[in-house]
Amino acid sequence: MPKPEILDPQGKAVQGALPRLGFTGVTDVRQGKRFEIELEGEVTDAVLAEVEKMAETLLSNPVIENYTVSVEQ
Amino acid sequence: MKIGVVTFPGSLDDVDAQRAVRIGGNEAVALWHGDADLKGVDAVILPGGFSYGDYLRCGAISRFAPAMGKVVEAARAGMPVLGICNGFQILCESHLLPGALIRNDHRKFVCRDQLLRIENNRTAWTSAYDQGQEIRVVLKNGEGGFVADTETLARIEGEGQVVARYLEVNPNGSLNDIAGVTNERGNVVGLMPHPEHAVEELTGSGLDGLGFFTSLVEGAFA
Numbered sequence: 001m002p003k004p005e006i007l008d009p010q011g012k013a014v015q016g017a018l019p020r021l022g023f024t025g026v027t028d029v030r031q032g033k034r035f036e037i038e039l040e041g042e043v044t045d046a047v048l049a050e051v052e053k054m055a056e057t058l059l060s061n062p063v064i065e066n067y068t069v070s071v072e073q
Numbered sequence: 074m075k076i077g078v079v080t081f082p083g084s085l086d087d088v089d090a091q092r093a094v095r096i097g098g099n100e101a102v103a104l105w106h107g108d109a110d111l112k113g114v115d116a117v118i119l120p121g122g123f124s125y126g127d128y129l130r131c132g133a134i135s136r137f138a139p140a141m142g143k144v145v146e147a148a149r150a151g152m153p154v155l156g157i158c159n160g161f162q163i164l165c166e167s168h169l170l171p172g173a174l175i176r177n178d179h180r181k182f183v184c185r186d187q188l189l190r191i192e193n194n195r196t197a198w199t200s201a202y203d204q205g206q207e208i209r210v211v212l213k214n215g216e217g218g219f220v221a222d223t224e225t226l227a228r229i230e231g232e233g234q235v236v237a238r239y240l241e242v243n244p245n246g247s248l249n250d251i252a253g254v255t256n257e258r259g260n261v262v263g264l265m266p267h268p269e270h271a272v273e274e275l276t277g278s279g280l281d282g283l284g285f286f287t288s289l290v291e292g293a294f295a
């Protein structure tokens with residue numbers, strides 16, 4: 001997700017479109033990305049650490065974005 | 074001097090950059106993103122365009138090209154590197170320059186002849202200009218909004234790392250009207266507008282961009 005202090009023009013565009021469709025009461029919209037990564041074998045701490053590294057190195061730009069990693073079996 | 078221009082899949086302005094290098098009195102060397110070989114060049118330009126279709130984030134995938142590994146290494150050792158537009162985005166993604174470029178605040182692609190002020194003529198790429206000189210060059214981008222956190226912004230302003238600033242209008246929502254920045258050492262410069270399109274009378278808005286391609290030679294003989 002873009003960090004809270006970083007302007008999110010895409011989120012703003014979506015926020016502008018919602019009232020035009022009759023959806024009221026939306027005070028803010030932020031748009032981010034979601035990556036679904038499939039792994040072989042067990043999700044151990046070492047594997048999770050590797051995914052964190054992927055997130056920090058390539059999937060996100062830590063200068064402007066935050067990320068979270070969650071596991072679904 | 075031998076100046077390499079790296080072509081990535083999706084680069085658009087690599088040939089224009091090579092041409093500007095020659096008009097500026099240097100030898101242009103074509104470099105390929107897939108080759109971890111800088112062919113003995115003295116400096117490198119990362120040109121504009123849409124490398125890897127701007128997938129993921131602009132410049133995010135190009136940053137890991139084999140050629141970029143060498144460019145990052147050489148830049149850290151002091152080699153002059155200029156990133157124009159997409160090249161600027163690649164340099165920010167490589168963390169060779171502070172901050173990042175995001176989508177224009179008005180969400181539209183912008184293409185205009187843009188007035189700039191050279192704020193720092195002590196870099197490898199801007200020494201041919203006078204401090205405070207106003208130049209007009211083409212600006213064309215969809216994701217040219219320069220952003221950085223408050224602390225970083227204060228630091229680059231305080232250290233004189235802002236190389237160029239937009240005048241008349243802020244075309245993309247860049248913080249502090251920043252059009253270009255440099256690293257602490259002054260050898261790496263990123264610029265959102267396109268000086269390589271302003272080097273000949275026949276095409277472009279004038280000759281105001283030429284200084285970016287003559288600075289290295291002038292610096293070498295100064």
